[in-house]
Amino acid sequence: MSAPLTPRQALQRRAQALDAAAQGVPDAIRIAAVADLPTRFGDFCIVAFHDPLDTSGREHVALVHGLVEGVQDVPVRLHSECLTGDALGSLRCDCRDQLEAALRLLSSGPCGALLYLRQEGRGIGLANKIKAYALQDTGLDTVDANLRLGFRDDERSYTTAARMLRALGVGSVRVLTNNPNKIKQLQDNGVIVSGRLPHALPPTAHNRDYLRTKQHRSGHLLDVPDDEP
Numbered sequence: 001m002s003a004p005l006t007p008r009q010a011l012q013r014r015a016q017a018l019d020a021a022a023q024g025v026p027d028a029i030r031i032a033a034v035a036d037l038p039t040r041f042g043d044f045c046i047v048a049f050h051d052p053l054d055t056s057g058r059e060h061v062a063l064v065h066g067l068v069e070g071v072q073d074v075p076v077r078l079h080s081e082c083l084t085g086d087a088l089g090s091l092r093c094d095c096r097d098q099l100e101a102a103l104r105l106l107s108s109g110p111c112g113a114l115l116y117l118r119q120e121g122r123g124i125g126l127a128n129k130i131k132a133y134a135l136q137d138t139g140l141d142t143v144d145a146n147l148r149l150g151f152r153d154d155e156r157s158y159t160t161a162a163r164m165l166r167a168l169g170v171g172s173v174r175v176l177t178n179n180p181n182k183i184k185q186l187q188d189n190g191v192i193v194s195g196r197l198p199h200a201l202p203p204t205a206h207n208r209d210y211l212r213t214k215q216h217r218s219g220h221l222l223d224v225p226d227d228e229p
């Protein structure tokens with residue numbers, strides 16, 4: 001009997017199968033590259049994709065722990081890029097805390113995947129997000145600041161995320177989220193969602209109002225206490 005495939009070997013085999021299936025299918029999403037990625041939060045493989053239908057030019061990646069192809073109930077987190085939070089440690093939002101908690105949780109089980117989606121500032125881009133911060137500094141909340149700039153509250157799309165999950169070949173997913181819209185968009189794009197895993201972290205003095213706005217104005221399933229701790 002041959003040795004079982006490592007997660008990296010399984011993903012490389014999946015990439016080859018997608019390449020073969022994509023012959024004559026110009027719109028097909030492909031896996032562009034796979035490598036091991038040990039992190040301070042746990043062991044992952046990093047997977048880069050090429051999606052001809054995503055014309056944004058953004059390079060999205062998946063961090064995959066364990067074997068996910070054909071597996072049911074794979075825990076999945078869709079994380080949208082937040083340069084100020086994820087990389088620079090901003091306390092204006094909870095993005096980095098959510099990212100770190102998700103990576104720790106996903107790597108602690110048999111399998112899981114985090115999609116790191118390059119849609120900064122809820123899809124409005126970095127400079128516009130900073131403009132929105134400037135408006136928030138004058139008293140607007142995060143929703144009204146986006147509206148003032150001519151954007152919707154949330155411009156993010158999870159169409160490419162759904163195609164990435166289908167490219168990985170997951171059987172069904174349990175989505176780590178407080179945002180019902182993420183689940184709906186995945187289902188609308190052909191992903192079988194078998195459940196939701198709540199992903200709420202304790203608020204801090206800096207992000208309490210931001211989290212309250214998410215809860216009361218953006219439909220997130222949060223329970224931020226109204227009183228200061």
Ligand SMILES: [Zn+2]
Pocket residue numbers: 082084085086093094095096
């Ligand atoms: Zn953020």
